[in-house]
Amino acid sequence: MVSWLALLALLALTVTLAYRPLGAFNMVAALAIGTIKAAIVAAVFMELRRRGSQNAAAGLFWLGILLWLGSMDFLTRT
Amino acid sequence: VLVAEAPAGPVRVVVQALALVLARVAVVQALVAATDQRRQVAKVHHRCTPVQKSKSILKCDRGEGSPACAVEAFADARGISRGLLAGAILLGLLFIGLKGLEYAEEYREHLVPGIDFAFDGPLADGVELFFVFYFVATTLHALHMLVGIGLLATFALLMRRAGDSRTRAALHSAALYWHFVDVVWIFLFALIYLPGRSS
Numbered sequence: 001m002v003s004w005l006a007l008l009a010l011l012a013l014t015v016t017l018a019y020r021p022l023g024a025f026n027m028v029a030a031l032a033i034g035t036i037k038a039a040i041v042a043a044v045f046m047e048l049r050r051r052g053s054q055n056a057a058a059g060l061f062w063l064g065i066l067l068w069l070g071s072m073d074f075l076t077r078t
Numbered sequence: 079v080l081v082a083e084a085p086a087g088p089v090r091v092v093v094q095a096l097a098l099v100l101a102r103v104a105v106v107q108a109l110v111a112a113t114d115q116r117r118q119v120a121k122v123h124h125r126c127t128p129v130q131k132s133k134s135i136l137k138c139d140r141g142e143g144s145p146a147c148a149v150e151a152f153a154d155a156r157g158i159s160r161g162l163l164a165g166a167i168l169l170g171l172l173f174i175g176l177k178g179l180e181y182a183e184e185y186r187e188h189l190v191p192g193i194d195f196a197f198d199g200p201l202a203d204g205v206e207l208f209f210v211f212y213f214v215a216t217t218l219h220a221l222h223m224l225v226g227i228g229l230l231a232t233f234a235l236l237m238r239r240a241g242d243s244r245t246r247a248a249l250h251s252a253a254l255y256w257h258f259v260d261v262v263w264i265f266l267f268a269l270i271y272l273p274g275r276s277s
Contacts, residue, residue, distance in 0.1 A: 026273065026275075038264050
């Protein structure tokens with residue numbers, strides 16, 4: 001329940017921040033808050049806090065490589 | 079390049095934020111549904127005598143459902159679980175419905191690359207690239223949500239009968255899948271709906 005409220009609060013924060021003109025920091029803040037939210041979901045809702053997370057980390061590593069290569073076009077095209 | 083043109087309009091961002099919140103509620107509901115029965119089962123097993131427990135294991139192995147001492151508690155927990163699953167399914171469908179409204183709006187605004195795309199100005203290429211990313215990512219996410227909704231519906235139906243431990247374990251896995259699809263949306267929301275709001 002606490003983690004659910006924390007997720008709602010973070011959502012409110014990230015939407016509020018998106019409307020403030022902060023330049024490049026807008027994107028940094030949005031992704032940082034997104035990472036915190038994802039960590040809460042993974043730890044609490046996906047129950048990773050109660051078990052070893054090596055497997056999850058390995059999966060995330062390979063998923064990261066796939067997404068990184070998959071987003072090449074978007075990251076490099078001018 | 080990606081930040082060139084966020085889908086605009088304060089109404090839409092509010093609707094989308096609302097959809098996110100509702101999807102989160104659905105996730106919580108699914109989790110509660112998944113854990114509630116496990117707790118009930120643990121409680122029931124605590125109350126059972128060793129003989130009843132061994133019988134329940136035998137019966138579960140044969141797929142005949144729960145032991146006599148557990149029938150009532152199971153019925154309660156199953157009712158709650160099924161209600162929560164129904165809530166999660168409805169919220170998931172609401173999310174899909176909002177997505178459909180959004181797609182219709184983008185089609186009317188000629189923003190669908192490959193089908194009907196018209197955008198003038200120096201940023202046209204960046205905007206098209208953005209919408210390719212937008213449609214691929216959100217469509218993939220929506221398809222995974224439909225799979226998740228189907229899974230939850232299957233378990234809601236299966237739970238009309240007394241669940242055995244295999245059903246519970248499978249529902250647990252389905253809940254993990256649902257949360258993973260949710261994590262994907264957290265990042266899509268930050269990448270697609272938040273940039274470009276402040277200008």
